[in-house]
Amino acid sequence: MNIRRIISIIKKEIIQIRRDPPSLAMAFVLPVMMLLIFGYAVTTDVEHIKTVVLDMSKSHQSRQMVTVFKNTGYFDPDLYVESYDEINHLLDSGDARVGLIIPSDYAIKLHRGEQATLQLLVDGSDPLVARTALSTAQVITQKESYDIKVKTIRQAGIDPDLKPAVDLRYRIWYNPDMVSLKFNIPGLIGLIMQNITILLTAFAMVRERERGTLEQLIITPVKPAELIIGKLIPYIAIGFVDVLIILGFGMFWFNVPVKGSIIQLLIFSLVFLMGALGLGLFVSTVAKTQLQAMQIGFAIILPSVLLSGFMFPRESMPQIIQVIGYALPVTYFMQVLRGIILKGVGFTFLWKDIIILTAFAIFILGLSIIRLNKRLD
Incomplete structure (x- = not known):
């Protein structure tokens, strides 16, 4: 592993990102637009x-x-x-x-x-x-x-006994007003983070192939692991800025405060980002064209919306569908986000989800490195 070669790949990727202003603008504007649109549109509160x-x-x-x-x-x-x-x-x-x-x-x-x-x-x-x-x-x-x-x-002059036979006293924890917005916003943060990062990185290697720069990388001494890491780091920075933006909008625009540790939330978000970016890079090593990369990306995004527990409770799904949902990293990140933001819990209660997210990030990045070989098909 050569740090200088990794830095060179990072610089090269930053130059490519700067040469593509629409994609860069999409990386920062689209998350806010999605949060605003879904935040107001996706609700289970039926009124009026x-x-x-x-x-x-x-x-x-x-x-x-x-x-x-x-x-x-x-x-x-x-x-x-x-x-x-x-x-x-x-x-x-x-x-x-x-x-x-x-x-x-x-x-x-x-x-x-x-x-x-x-x-x-x-x-x-x-x-x-x-x-x-x-x-x-x-x-x-x-x-x-x-x-x-x-x-x-x-x-009729009768004093009725108004005391009920059974007195039910209840308390609703974490979301006392049962506002669906407070439940949806943490899920939206995870969903948007995954969707944006997958789409951004899914085109990384495909862009190299279509622009003809992959041949230049083939004749260099850069190793697959160095290439993956070098391409990953700029997108980690972009993704982390996105996390701060949409988290800030969730807190100050939608008034959904973070009850737990923001530091832990950011650290766990970084772990999830690495897995989501790695998944996008894996897609880019499989796809031959940008159209294929987009199609595979959407094939991952749609099940994430439906099976992760964002829209529908997973407990009511058939067992086989729940198993498919377990294969999606955003399923675990939903638990992390809602645990920290709504319940105020931390690693003590979320360690299983964090371990799975960490293992997935290591696995998918390793798989991307294996898939990436410095030869043209």
Whole structure:
């Protein structure tokens, strides 16, 4: 291993990077754009569901029920119609997701102490919205029913025993408000870091081949390991700057503070970066053209989004799909990011994930060195 040859490769790679301003700009601008777009777009918090109301009762009680629905923040009952056909049309067109129908005898039955009926029509084409609408409506009606019964009993001069048979007391740790943004941002940081670094380095060796500079490297005494290390170091620096940028945006723009050690987070991010960059370099040693490198890169990126636990809980996936997810380094880095940022834990609890990330970085870099031989195919 010759340090001078490695430094020469580093200088050469820096010159090539400087000669490609669009790629350099993409390395710093794209992570911020992705974080902003995904940070606002990817959320499991369902609110402001468009709701159409058919109020045939037109009473104080019916208007109160609609107000309760609106005050939850989950429903926007701003559309009022006069017939079932209008509700069907709005649900069919997608202009409304929920239809609330209050019958004409709603207030009369409540006044008599009888059971009143509400009808809720839910567009089930989006199961997440449908489940949220249905469960929220059930909670609303149960609470209103309970309040009405208590009021009726008290009006009869009876003091009801309001103490429940079972008292459930709970505390939600790490994300008390259950805001999906706080869960998504750490995952986005890992996902963006992997995607950017793979795409940047996937073109490294392919660019050498297409520009004809690979032949010049073949006749030099540079060894494969020195070439890989020399090409890796500039991208490690770029990737680390990206880490600082998107971490800063996550903390100060999206107000997601790091509860654990930032120093540990940066060190572990460096380990992950080396593995992700090594994976990109491995792709570049396999691909013959930049198009092939891009296709292989996206073949890695898409499973990372779906199988790493970023969007969907891995526990609910079939066993074979979970095994595939275990082969992705970002799966472990998600645990590290969410552990440090959300829970405030450190190496004591995350050592297994760190060891796997370290082993993967060593393995993939070694594989890249083996794949890289100084001969043209």
